[in-house]
Amino acid sequence: MSGNGLFITATGTGIGKTMVTAGLALALADQGIDVGVMKPVQSGGEPDDPGSDGMRLKAWTGVTDRLQEIVVYNFSLPVAPGLAAELAGEEIEVDRILAALKKLQQKHEVILVEGAGGWVVPLGKEWTMADLAVQIGWPVLIVAHPQLGTINHTALTASAIRQRGLRIAGVVLNGLKPGVDDPSIPHNPRLIERFAGVHVWGTVPWIEGGLTATKIKKVFLQHVDIKKWISTLKTGG
Numbered sequence: 001m002s003g004n005g006l007f008i009t010a011t012g013t014g015i016g017k018t019m020v021t022a023g024l025a026l027a028l029a030d031q032g033i034d035v036g037v038m039k040p041v042q043s044g045g046e047p048d049d050p051g052s053d054g055m056r057l058k059a060w061t062g063v064t065d066r067l068q069e070i071v072v073y074n075f076s077l078p079v080a081p082g083l084a085a086e087l088a089g090e091e092i093e094v095d096r097i098l099a100a101l102k103k104l105q106q107k108h109e110v111i112l113v114e115g116a117g118g119w120v121v122p123l124g125k126e127w128t129m130a131d132l133a134v135q136i137g138w139p140v141l142i143v144a145h146p147q148l149g150t151i152n153h154t155a156l157t158a159s160a161i162r163q164r165g166l167r168i169a170g171v172v173l174n175g176l177k178p179g180v181d182d183p184s185i186p187h188n189p190r191l192i193e194r195f196a197g198v199h200v201w202g203t204v205p206w207i208e209g210g211l212t213a214t215k216i217k218k219v220f221l222q223h224v225d226i227k228k229w230i231s232t233l234k235t236g237g
Contacts, residue, residue, distance in 0.1 A: 005111040006169055007133045009161075010143040011153035013117045016174040018053045019211060020143045020204065021114045022060035023220030024172075024229060026213060028110060029061075030221065031230060036108030037061050039071050040097045040132065041116050041123060044078035047071055053114065060213045065104065072100045082122030092123045094135055101136065113138070119160050130164055139169035144192075146173040146203050148184045155196040171196070172224060173203040201225045 006024075010017045018039075025035040039054045047067060049055060054071035057063075063070070073092050075084030085092050104111050113136060115121070121129040133140060140161050144154045154171060161168055171192060176185065189200040202224035207215050220226075 003105045003111065003138075004109065005105075005113060005136070005138045006141050007113045007115065007136055007138050007166075008141045008143060009115045009119050009129070009133070009157070011118060011145070011150070011157050015143050015145055016204075017114050017143050018056050019060075019207075019216060020141075020172050020174055020220075021112050022057055022213070023204065023216045023224070024141075024226075025057075025061045025063075025112055026217040027220045027224065027226045028229065030217065031226065033230070034109040035061070035063075036065060036104045036111045037063060037070060038101060038104055038111060038113045039116075040100070040113065041073045041075075041081040041092060041129075042071055043075040043081045043084040043116065045074075045076060047074040053116075056211075057114065060211070060216060062213065065107065069100060069104060072097050080122050081116050082124050082128070085124070094123075094127070094132060097132065098135060119157050130160070133161075133166060134164050137166070139167040141169045142171045142198070143174050144171055146176045146185055146188055147180065147182050150188050151191050151195055154192050154198070158196040158198050168198050170199040170201045170228065172201055175206050176203050177206040199228070201228050 008017050008021050025037055028035045037057045042053050045052050054067055075088055077084040115129045119130050142157055144150050158168055192200055204223050
């Protein structure tokens with residue numbers, strides 16, 4: 001698929017893809033770039049639940065696109081989307097997702113597509129989130145945690161992405177909590193760069209209290225090299 005955008009994945013579930021996606025969108029918008037967001041598939045609640053990923057993306061980024069344009073498929077069961085679709089007697093169709101993405105491309109300069117869970121989350125009987133990312137064809141951003149174990153998780157994810165022929169835009173380490181007794185934390189970014197062969201664009205600290213667009217934008221601009229992201233979008237990886 002042509003056009004400028006990023007596919008956002010993570011080393012697992014609950015790493016903070018939605019917050020990072022929103023932070024990147026807000027930071028790019030701060031640079032005068034018209035950004036759209038998309039969460040093609042989500043599960044675990046109702047689509048208009050304020051706590052759902054799609055609703056949070058819409059609220060935090062301030063995009064005017066309808067929720068139905070941001071979220072193509074929603075399933076209430078808190079399981080992998082492919083399993084949720086199977087149990088609901090439905091089928092997730094890649095062509096429907098790509099058609100919705102093309103419509104968003106007509107409205108925005110850049111689109112950020114947030115996956116669900118990690119890289120190999122099932123979307124059907126024989127295809128996964130990785131297959132969707134390949135169909136889109138854009139560089140991939142990996143969101144990872146900053147603590148012990150992240151080198152292995154990030155390197156494995158990076159290897160799997162490269163095996164599918166996609167470029168890795170970089171890594172954002174997310175959710176660094178204050179006072180954590182983990183001597184690996186200050187060293188993990190450089191070791192990820194060495195062993196995973198990817199750039200770590202920043203480590204986003206844990207945000208105390210309720211998340212708001214103002215907080216997310218401030219933290220993201222302070223801790224992530226946004227100029228690197230703009231260069232990635234312009235060069236395609």
